[in-house]
Amino acid sequence: MSSARDELSQFDISNEEKDKLVGEVIRCILFKTTQNNGCPIKREELTQIVTKKSYRQKNLPAFVINEAKSKLSSIFGYELRELQRSRPSSATQKTRVGSSQQSGADAKSYVIISQLPADVYKKYVENDETSHVTGFTFVVLGIIHLAGGKITEDNLWHHLRRLGLGENEDKLALEALVQQRYLQKDKVSGPEGYTLFYEFAERALDEAVNRRIKEYVMEIVQKDASPRDAD
């Protein structure tokens, strides 16, 4: 515990002040997660909680976020997963004004993930009303994974239609995956005009998620021993 105290003393703020900042960061994360429907929270939204209070110590934001991470785990059993924002797709590329020196750190974003074992989560925590959304997410990610991590819009819907989904009814659900940073859209110009591609964004590229997509897809492919019709 003494090392934590040493760490805190370098910032010249009291324990109470520190606790207040950490508490605020955690509340920000929890409420934003609800409000944004699971979209990752940008690091700058958290650091500004510290900086806007005129705390000028350089490493204080990082220290506070670290403490928040620790508390989220000890109080709630949530992991604060850090995601690295992928390069913006050509469709959304804008000039980032005045942020060149920060681009490395600020490209980070956060999501909270339950640390409970999967069977416990499924039995006591999972909300049955939203499990179909999880299923949809998995299906889309699985399809794109099999396509090599990138797929045209047309091709994606071709496969989704085979599962009974439709562009009219389910477009919003797909958009949600883009907002939640599982996917990003990419407009590529070609001889016949623009083609829209969907590819993995940071949430799907996150090592733990990516590994599980591969595992599940392998499971399904291996179970399916009988030959399939070609399209």
Added chain:
Amino acid sequence: MPASTSLSSKHHTLIQALLSRGPLKESEFRSIFHKVTGKSPDHQVFNDYISDINDELSYVQLELRKCLNQYDGKAYYGVVNTVSDEHSKLGTKYSVPQIALYKGILEAIVQDTAGEGSISNIDALNIRLENQVLSGVDSQSQDNSTEIPSALKNFSMSQKDKTLEEFVHDQWLCSISDGRIGLGVRSFLDLRSWFHDNEVPTCQVCNEAAVKVKRVCPGCGTQWRLVAKREAAEEQEADDQDGPSENTSQPDPSARKRLRTSKGVDRNTQESDSTITSSTLSGSRRLTRSSARRAAAA
């Protein structure tokens, strides 16, 4: 350094269950407790768990709370926000007009002189929302002729209807059989101190805010009596509370008979509140059942 009780994954399961699935009936929550801990949900062990959880949750101004659904008499457990700050104010998926509708319904239900604790669907849809937004806004000037936000003007009947459905689904309101609408479990969980601030009469025995007061107190079954003596006591309490506030209304006898508007500044910053209600309610009008009755009789 004082060591706080470390929460185990069993505690985490209980917390996450409530956060993910919303408020749970007591029987369901106790059942989860039993399955997760292997312990019987009898008094002491169960209470210790809740108390340990709340010690930790207080770090972030949250609380695991039990409340009573006054329509079916069942107890529910939920995790509620205890302090209104900028994060909880934003932490809602509802829009400004939707929150105005909720506020309007809440006030109408609490004001209901018959003590039914509910209003008809039609009445809910016809509530005038402009007042809600005006009284809730932190206005810089005393000028009351603020523009009605266009979002409010464009809030159609069918949108309101859909919003009601959403509130019922999310348990902020509940649907009572014959086309009536009442407060949902989340409202009971979150609004305890709002009820107090707005002088919703409470049962003298168990202190539950009495929203639905037909005949017996839903909290403890005591025969309910709303007598003049209690009303007078409430008025006294209301005057005392008015002291340090920055209400524009004067604390004189005639003011008690009017519905008071609290303009501008929040009366206190430490009000308990929920994500939906937060600051939108803290500046709202003070309502008492007795003042409403008087206004109706006038």
